[in-house]
Amino acid sequence: MALHSMRKARECWNFIRALHQGPDAAPVPQKDAVKRIFSGIQPTGIPHLGNYLGAIESWVRLQDEHDSVLYSIVDLHSITVPQDPTILRQSILDMTAALLACGINPEKSILFQQSQAKTAKEKHNGTVGLLTYPVLQAADILLYKSTHVPVGEDQVQHMELVQDLAQSFNKKYGEFFPVPKSILTSMKKVKSLRDPSAKMSKSDPDKLATVRITDSPEEIVQKFRKAMTDFTSEVTYEPASRGGVSNLVAIHAAVAGLPVEEVVRRSAGMDTARYKLVVADAVIEKFAPIKSEIEKLKMNKDHLEKVLQVGSARAKELAYPVCQEVKKLVGFL
Numbered sequence: 557m558a559l560h561s562m563r564k565a566r567e568c569w570n571f572i573r574a575l576h577q578g579p580d581a582a583p584v585p586q587k588d589a590v591k592r593i594f595s596g597i598q599p600t601g602i603p604h605l606g607n608y609l610g611a612i613e614s615w616v617r618l619q620d621e622h623d624s625v626l627y628s629i630v631d632l633h634s635i636t637v638p639q640d641p642t643i644l645r646q647s648i649l650d651m652t653a654a655l656l657a658c659g660i661n662p663e664k665s666i667l668f669q670q671s672q673a674k675t676a677k678e679k680h681n682g683t684v685g686l687l688t689y690p691v692l693q694a695a696d697i698l699l700y701k702s703t704h705v706p707v708g709e710d711q712v713q714h715m716e717l718v719q720d721l722a723q724s725f726n727k728k729y730g731e732f733f734p735v736p737k738s739i740l741t742s743m744k745k746v747k748s749l750r751d752p753s754a755k756m757s758k759s760d761p762d763k764l765a766t767v768r769i770t771d772s773p774e775e776i777v778q779k780f781r782k783a784m785t786d787f788t789s790e791v792t793y794e795p796a797s798r799g800g801v802s803n804l805v806a807i808h809a810a811v812a813g814l815p816v817e818e819v820v821r822r823s824a825g826m827d828t829a830r831y832k833l834v835v836a837d838a839v840i841e842k843f844a845p846i847k848s849e850i851e852k853l854k855m856n857k858d859h860l861e862k863v864l865q866v867g868s869a870r871a872k873e874l875a876y877p878v879c880q881e882v883k884k885l886v887g888f889l
């Protein structure tokens with residue numbers, strides 16, 4: 557692939573360098589064997605069912621299973637399209653509240669804001685304008701020597717670039733970066749409710765296509781009621797030929813914590829019109845406690861800011877020795 561080249565790798569390292577031109581640090585021993593989980597989410601917009609089932613839910617599980625886990629609110633990524641600064645600031649706190657409400661626990665994982673996890677001596681402005689989005693994503697991941705990255709299917713291509721960059725670096729400077737692997741869930745691509753050939757997305761202009769965590773029960777019912785299915789009234793799971801109803805079954809199974817076969821078995825004799833309301837109810841039930849927790853957390857702005865401050869300081873600590881090692885390997889130190 558064209559993005560394979562060392563030129564891209566160089567851009568990546570220039571970026572890492574720019575972010576981390578800090579004071580000298582004592583070399584820290586490398587722990588390559590340590591499994592490190594890393595992932596990120598853009599702060600723009602409220603998380604939707606796709607973000608939740610494709611990523612956030614597995615993030616919550618992974619923080620219980622592994623010792624070194626980082627989740628980044630990737631504000632630098634979000635300014636690749638214009639953002640109003642006041643709204644962006646608020647969105648970062650809202651995303652923090654949403655992630656905490658979903659179960660991200662800052663005592664088990666490092667939750668941080670991407671733009672804050674850099675050294676105070678950073679002098680480089682407008683870095684994002686100089687870099688392509690996937691290269692920035694590679695820098696995010698490699699900066700912490702991450703080994704595993706839980707993401708949805710839409711990120712797999714970006715992950716291939718990250719793997720290429722890690723391998724290129726290792727080939728040139730010796731084995732240094734683990735080649736990070738994607739972790740995909742069975743809900744790696746939650747489909748749009750209005751077009752089952754497309755993924756559910758925050759930016760879908762059709763408001764009925766995307767179910768957000770904070771939607772009211774009425775909105776959720778309306779969106780599922782209008783979900784695109786086909787002319788067969790039976791509920792079956794046949795993703796290749798019946799994308800619409802299969803998406804509903806997959807969502808239902810995921811939010812109810814049941815196997816797909818069980819969900820299909822329980823809906824025997826039900827037509828799709830009635831089934832849509834069953835799925836809507838299951839989603840409402842799943843999101844109700846999260847929604848009320850978000851409301852509570854949003855009232856405590858100081859707490860949200862503190863979580864991010866602590867997380868950013870911890871992330872910085874992990875990144876710094878990696879940067880120093882990279883500089884040494886490249887010949888800068």
Ligand SMILES: Nc1ncnc2c1ncn2[C@@H]1O[C@H](COP(=O)(O)OC(=O)[C@@H](N)Cc2c[nH]c3ccccc23)[C@@H](O)[C@H]1O
Binds near residue numbers: 596633
């Ligand atoms: N319909 C869907 N079905 C299943 N999963 C989905 C769906 N929509 C979104 N996702 C997943 O949600 C996570 C956050 O999405 P973002 O678009 O903010 O995600 C993005 O825009 C990233 N580029 C953010 C990022 C920046 N640096 C990183 C480093 C590692 C991992 C991720 C990042 C993602 O895992 C995404 O795959």
